[in-house]
Each structure stands twice: as C-alpha cells, then as structure tokens.
Amino acid sequence: MKTFDIAVIPGDGIGKEVVPEALSVLNTLAEIHGGLAFQFTQFPWNCEYYIEHGQMMPEDGIQILQGFDAIFLGAVGNPQLVPDHVSLWGLLIKIRREFEQSINIRPARYFEGLQSPLVHPKAFDFIVVRENSEGEYSEVGGRIHKDEDEIAIQNAVFTRKGTERAMRYAFDLARERNGHVTSATKSNGIVHSMPFWDEVFQKVKVDYPEVKTASYHIDALAAYFVTRPEQFDVVVASNLFGDILTDIGGAIMGSIGIAPAANINVNGKYPSMFEPVHGSAPDIYGKGIANPVGQIWTAKMMLDHLGEVELGQKLLEVMEAVLADGIKTVDIGGIATTKEVTQAIIQRLKNDK
Amino acid sequence: MKTFDIAVIPGDGIGKEVVPEALSVLNTLAEIHGGLAFQFTQFPWNCEYYIEHGQMMPEDGIQILQGFDAIFLGAVGNPQLVPDHVSLWGLLIKIRREFEQSINIRPARYFEGLQSPLVHPKAFDFIVVRENSEGEYSEVGGRIHKDEDEIAIQNAVFTRKGTERAMRYAFDLARERNGHVTSATKSNGIVHSMPFWDEVFQKVKVDYPEVKTASYHIDALAAYFVTRPEQFDVVVASNLFGDILTDIGGAIMGSIGIAPAANINVNGKYPSMFEPVHGSAPDIYGKGIANPVGQIWTAKMMLDHLGEVELGQKLLEVMEAVLADGIKTVDIGGIATTKEVTQAIIQRLKNDK
Numbered sequence: 001m002k003t004f005d006i007a008v009i010p011g012d013g014i015g016k017e018v019v020p021e022a023l024s025v026l027n028t029l030a031e032i033h034g035g036l037a038f039q040f041t042q043f044p045w046n047c048e049y050y051i052e053h054g055q056m057m058p059e060d061g062i063q064i065l066q067g068f069d070a071i072f073l074g075a076v077g078n079p080q081l082v083p084d085h086v087s088l089w090g091l092l093i094k095i096r097r098e099f100e101q102s103i104n105i106r107p108a109r110y111f112e113g114l115q116s117p118l119v120h121p122k123a124f125d126f127i128v129v130r131e132n133s134e135g136e137y138s139e140v141g142g143r144i145h146k147d148e149d150e151i152a153i154q155n156a157v158f159t160r161k162g163t164e165r166a167m168r169y170a171f172d173l174a175r176e177r178n179g180h181v182t183s184a185t186k187s188n189g190i191v192h193s194m195p196f197w198d199e200v201f202q203k204v205k206v207d208y209p210e211v212k213t214a215s216y217h218i219d220a221l222a223a224y225f226v227t228r229p230e231q232f233d234v235v236v237a238s239n240l241f242g243d244i245l246t247d248i249g250g251a252i253m254g255s256i257g258i259a260p261a262a263n264i265n266v267n268g269k270y271p272s273m274f275e276p277v278h279g280s281a282p283d284i285y286g287k288g289i290a291n292p293v294g295q296i297w298t299a300k301m302m303l304d305h306l307g308e309v310e311l312g313q314k315l316l317e318v319m320e321a322v323l324a325d326g327i328k329t330v331d332i333g334g335i336a337t338t339k340e341v342t343q344a345i346i347q348r349l350k351n352d353k
Numbered sequence: 354m355k356t357f358d359i360a361v362i363p364g365d366g367i368g369k370e371v372v373p374e375a376l377s378v379l380n381t382l383a384e385i386h387g388g389l390a391f392q393f394t395q396f397p398w399n400c401e402y403y404i405e406h407g408q409m410m411p412e413d414g415i416q417i418l419q420g421f422d423a424i425f426l427g428a429v430g431n432p433q434l435v436p437d438h439v440s441l442w443g444l445l446i447k448i449r450r451e452f453e454q455s456i457n458i459r460p461a462r463y464f465e466g467l468q469s470p471l472v473h474p475k476a477f478d479f480i481v482v483r484e485n486s487e488g489e490y491s492e493v494g495g496r497i498h499k500d501e502d503e504i505a506i507q508n509a510v511f512t513r514k515g516t517e518r519a520m521r522y523a524f525d526l527a528r529e530r531n532g533h534v535t536s537a538t539k540s541n542g543i544v545h546s547m548p549f550w551d552e553v554f555q556k557v558k559v560d561y562p563e564v565k566t567a568s569y570h571i572d573a574l575a576a577y578f579v580t581r582p583e584q585f586d587v588v589v590a591s592n593l594f595g596d597i598l599t600d601i602g603g604a605i606m607g608s609i610g611i612a613p614a615a616n617i618n619v620n621g622k623y624p625s626m627f628e629p630v631h632g633s634a635p636d637i638y639g640k641g642i643a644n645p646v647g648q649i650w651t652a653k654m655m656l657d658h659l660g661e662v663e664l665g666q667k668l669l670e671v672m673e674a675v676l677a678d679g680i681k682t683v684d685i686g687g688i689a690t691t692k693e694v695t696q697a698i699i700q701r702l703k704n705d706k
C-alpha cells in the first residue's frame with residue numbers, strides 16, 4: 001500500500017467548506033485504486049488562529065510542514081479579522097517562499113457545462129506558468145515622510161535565476177503540449193524589470209528552437225485572454241502579471257470558483273502546495289453554496305504531482321461530466337449545494353469504476 | 354471666431370492613418386458649428402524621426418508644444434525600428450510627465466453595433482481614472498551583476514500627492530455620474546505601495562460621504578470587468594493597473610480599436626493630451642483597414658476638454674449610429690475601410706446638422 005502524507009490547511013472562509021469535500025473525493029479515489037491511501041493531517045492555521053496566537057502559524061510551522069509529501073490548502077484571508085497583507089504573508093506567501101515554490105501553474109480551459117461569459121469561448125486550453133517567488137511581490141521597500149509628503153516605495157526584484165527558471169519551466173511544458181510559449185511583458189512602460197525579462201526570454205528561447213514564441217505587453221495580453229483565448233498554449237508571466245492573467249483565465253472559464261493552482265518546488269527539496277485560485281469569500285461562508293470544483297480540480301493537480309496521473313485524469317473527466325449534467329453551484333448558474341456537487345462527483349467515480 | 358490651436362503628432366503605424374481621419378471629422382464639426390475653427394500644427398515625431406535624429410522629438414520639443422491648447426496624438430512605437438521603452442519614454446511618457454498630465458481618463462461603454470465578446474454585455478458604462486505620472490512606471494531602478502547572477506530592481510514610487518490627486522479626481526467625477534468609486538488594489542500581495550494606496554483611499558473617501566465605494570484586488574477586478582462590468586461607475590487605479598484595466602475595457606466593448614484616452618493636466622499649467630488606447634499596430638499599417646473610431650472618439654474627449662461638450666456629444670451619437678448601421682472596419686466585424694467609416698461619420702454629421 002502506497003501512502004501519501006498530506007498536510008491539509010483549510011484556511012479561512014469557504015476554504016473550510018470546500019477542503020473537506022475535496023478530501024472525500026481523494027479518499028474515494030484511493031478506495032477505487034485499491035493500492036494507495038492518503039493520510040491527511042489537518043492544521044487549523046488561519047485568521048482566527050492569528051487572533052488567538054498573534055501569528056498565522058506556529059513558530060515552527062514550516063518545520064512541521066517540511067516532512068509532508070504535499071500541502072493541500074483551501075484559501076487564506078479574512079480582512080474583517082486580519083489585514084490581508086498580514087494573513088497572506090504570514091501563511092500562503094510564507095509557505096511559497098520558505099519552500100521555494102518558485103513556480104505557480106494554473107490551467108484554464110473551456111468546459112462543457114460551464115457558462116463562459118464569452119460569446120465564442122471555443123476550445124481554449126492554456127496554462128499560465130507564473131513566477132512565484134520574487135518579482136513585484138517583494139518585502140523590499142518602505143515609506144518616508146508623513147501626511148501630504150508621504151512616499152511609499154515598492155521594489156520589484158527580478159533575478160536571472162528566478163526569471164530563467166520560470167521560463168524554462170514554461171518551455172519544457174510547451175514541448176509536452178502544443179509547442180507555443182507566450183511571454184507577458186510590459187517593457188514599454190516598466191523600464192528596468194521588463195526589458196530584463198524580455199532579454200532573458202530571448203536568451204532562453206534559443207535553447208528551444210522547436211517551440212514557437214510570442215511576446216505581448218500585459219495590457220494587450222489581458223485583452224487577448226478575453227478576445228482570443230484559444231490562441232494560447234503556455235503563457236509565462238511574472239508574479240503579478242501571472243496573478244492577474246489567471247484570474248482572467250478563471251473568469252472566461254465561467255468562474256474563478258473552479259480554477260486550480262499548483263505551487264511547485266522544482267528542486268524537490270521541499271513539499272509543493274496545491275490551492276484553488278479563488279479566495280476565501282467570507283461573505284458566503286457557512287451557507288453551503290461554495291463551489292467545491294476549484295478545490296477538487298486542485299486535488300487533481302496534486303495527484304499529477306504525486307505521480308498519479310491516471311487517477312487525476314479520471315477525476316477531471318468525471319468533474320467535467322458532472323458539470324455538463326448541470327450539477328453545479330449557484331455561482332456558475334446551477335442550484336446544487338457544495339455537498340451535492342461533491343456527492344455527484346463521488347457517485348460517478350464509483351459508478352465508472 | 355474661436356480658434357483652437359492643436360498640436361498634432363500622428364506618431365507611428367496606424368497613427369498616421371487614423372489621425373488625418375479624425376482631423377477631417379473635427380474640421381467638419383467646426384464647419385457645422387460656424388463659430389469655431391481648429392488650427393492644426395503637425396509634428397512628425399516618431400520612430401522614423403528617431404532613426405534620423407537619434408531622439409523621438411527635438412531637444413526643444415516640450416517648449417514647442419507648450420503653447421498649444423491641446424495635443425492630439427495617434428500612437429507611438431515600432432519595435433522593429435526602436436525598442437519600445439526608448440520610443441515611449443522619449444515621446445508619449447515624456448509628454449505625460451513634462452506636462453504633468455497626472456490623470457488618464459478612459460471610458461468604456463456598451464455600444465450598439467459593436468460585437469462585444471461577452472454574452473451579456475448589458476449596458477456597462479464606466480470610466481477608469483488612472484494615475485498617470487508615477488507608480489509602477491518609474492525610471493528608478495537598475496541592475497547589478499551579470500549573466501547568471503544578474504538582478505534587475507524596479508522601483509514603484511507612490512506619493513501621497515499623486516495618489517490623492519487621482520483619487521479626488523475619481524470622486525469628483527463619480528459625483529457627476531452615478532456616485533460610485535471602485536479602487537483597484539493588491540495590498541494582499543504587494544506590501545508597501547498597495548497598503549499605502551488603500552490608506553489614502555480610506556482618507557480621501559471621508560470627504561465624499563455621498564459617494565459609495567468598493568475596493569478589489571486587481572486580479573479579482575480584472576475578472577469582474579469580464580463577468581460583471583455593468584457594476585462599475587468610476588474605477589480608480591494606479592498607473593499599471595489602470596493600463597491593464599483599460600485594455601480589458603476595450604476588449605469587452607468589442608475592440609481596443611475604439612477606446613479613447615485623455616491625459617489631463619489638472620492644474621491647467623500645461624496642455625493636456627488626447628490619444629486612443631490602441632497601439633500603432635505596425636503589422637496592419639498602410640492597408641487602409643485601421644479602425645478610426647478610437648481616434649475619432651479621442652477627438653470627442655478633446656472637445657469636452659476644450660469646453661465644446663455639445664459638439665462632443667453630437668459626435669459620440671453619430672459615431673454610435675454609424676456603428677449601429679454596420680459601417681465598421683474588419684477588426685470589429687465589418688468590411689468598411691478606414692476612410693469609409695470616417696466618411697460615413699462626416700456625412701451623417703452633415704445630414705444631421
């Protein structure tokens with residue numbers, strides 16, 4: 001029996017509702033498989049934990065997580081309790097950085113059964129590879145003076161290593177897919193970091209002569225995600241640009257509520273982390289209507305990472321079939337509850353076995 | 354006879370095709386009005402000029418423009434000839450900064466006759482107020498080390514003055530419109546500039562108790578522009594976020610090719626500048642198929658600024674009627690040429706007189 005040790009952090013808001021659903025799905029898959037098991041260890045680290053302990057996770061939180069095969073995260077943040085930059089940097093971004101999860105991968109594809117807001121969603125199917133450890137998300141910076149003279153300075157830090165790592169990841173992925181990489185830049189307006197980004201892209205692409213490339217400024221690219229998403233295969237972007245593009249990816253699928261993400265530690269030294277793109281949505285927490293599909297699709301990405309690609313594929317197909325049957329939550333035009341959607345997926349997995 | 358002295362910079366690519374069209378439209382409006390005239394002075398400052406002179410405009414370019422009532426710009430940039438950051442910072446961004454055009458205003462609205470890519474474009478009608486003089490677009494920063502150790506640092510600089518100015522502009526505008534301001538932030542990920550942005554927003558809004566407000570992170574907001582654009586009235590954003598949001602605004606209208614922009618000098622010391630949101634599109638230059646509507650709508654924004662609000666309104670109505678009649682360029686699903694669209698607008702202005 002192969003056992004995967006998974007650290008589970010449901011986090012805040014609807015994270016606490018959708019994570020248990022995804023765990024049930026994973027357990028169902030383990031049963032079906034027969035030869036594997038998941039061991040889930042739950043950590044109640046969230047904004048309420050912060051209120052009680054003054055920090056988002058214990059002092060030795062990182063060491064505690066270190067030994068797991070993967071981290072399965074719900075959503076973090078509840079600005080009513082803790083300012084977002086405190087909660088996120090104390091948990092989500094802290095884990096991303098401490099565990100060198102330098103790559104964030106987020107797929108977006110057209111799903112039958114989802115109401116895309118686009119007239120012609122066609123069959124888009126792309127993956128955004130987001131640099132996940134540096135760039136515009138940096139603690140470097142500060143303020144000077146006060147009142148009407150106050151100035152805030154924010155430093156974005158782009159290293160050759162970090163930039164190249166994200167790009168190579170994208171090119172490698174494109175080789176397994178449709179052989180096309182699009183780079184998100186803004187070198188016409190942002191004159192230090194983005195020309196550097198472009199230069200590195202030019203250098204890296206030389207090593208992948210069989211991969212076609214394109215480069216667009218982020219403003220145009222954001223627009224193209226709306227007007228012609230079918231043209232993209234792999235898109236590589238900085239931390240901030242990747243963040244924005246993947247939410248647009250969620251939007252054109254029909255809902256940010258279904259999009260998954262993987263935070264990958266590429267050198268294998270530390271566990272990777274899997275979390276949906278959606279936030280904690282404290283406003284709908286507790287109503288039983290949160291969409292579990294984002295978290296469940298996230299489980300599929302974790303399965304892929306753990307080497308259980310076939311199980312992951314099965315899950316994706318079942319998820320798509322259930323959506324196509326119209327069993328979905330209100331945010332994507334259905335009437336089902338969180339639990340009903342999960343049960344439909346579980347039932348179908350069992351029937352299809 | 355009231356005469357407006359307008360500096361005209363067609364710029365690169367399709368700028369050179371659509372600017373003359375917009376000038377014809379302005380001349381037609383002047384004729385119809387009877388009591389006013391435009392005096393256009395053309396400046397051939399663009400990437401070809403750079404090739405010849407080593408700079409995008411002459412040494413005294415800024416002084417030359419100083420005396421005009423307004424600047425009417427086409428589009429800048431031709432990366433085949435000059436790297437974008439050189440051409441843009443040497444002309445477009447230079448003028449924005451030298452003339453303290455600290456506010457960029459860009460409307461987006463649903464137009465009958467345009468094919469929005471959205472299934473339910475509904476009647477969205479919003480304006481993005483973009484901080485236009487600082488923020489993420491800054492020359493502060495640089496590089497250290499080389500090859501695999503190279504690092505690029507980009508500083509974003511947010512001043513209280515600049516931030517507050519953009520926000521007050523947005524609140525003032527909202528008072529004349531539907532009384533709602535949305536702030537674009539990213540304080541969960543970007544921990545120096547964006548919490549500062551949020552604080553200033555909280556302070557400024559106290560002075561506008563009758564205006565309702567909302568604040569969303571840029572990733573979510575970009576997605577909402579696609580999924581529920583009808584919910585926005587005035588959106589205030591930093592330089593980069595405003596840039597991205599307005600391209601999405603263009604996309605949901607049906608084309609970036611129709612969106613206009615005003616670069617406003619709020620203290621009245623220097624001329625303001627008017628330019629479409631679209632780029633110079635060197636790839637379609639010379640084919641006679643560029644969409645002139647963005648440049649013509651830009652002329653309407655210039656008319657508003659010059660105090661000719663009624664003429665501007667007439668132009669907008671005629672523009673909309675011509676689009677509704679299906680007289681449009683290929684990029685928005687029509688078959689008309691650049692000149693045919695312009696002529697249709699001019700003819701209708703004359704007939705409606």
Ligand SMILES: CC(C)[C@H](C(=O)O)[C@@H](O)C(=O)O
Pocket residue numbers: 188189219430441445596630
């Ligand atoms: C060309 C570029 C520098 C410019 C900008 O980003 O400001 C353009 O995209 C715009 O929106 O006016």
Ligand SMILES: CC(C)[C@H](C(=O)O)[C@@H](O)C(=O)O
Pocket residue numbers: 077088092243277541542572
């Ligand atoms: C919550 C926030 C800090 C985070 C990010 O911007 O990285 C989220 O938007 C995401 O995309 O995972």
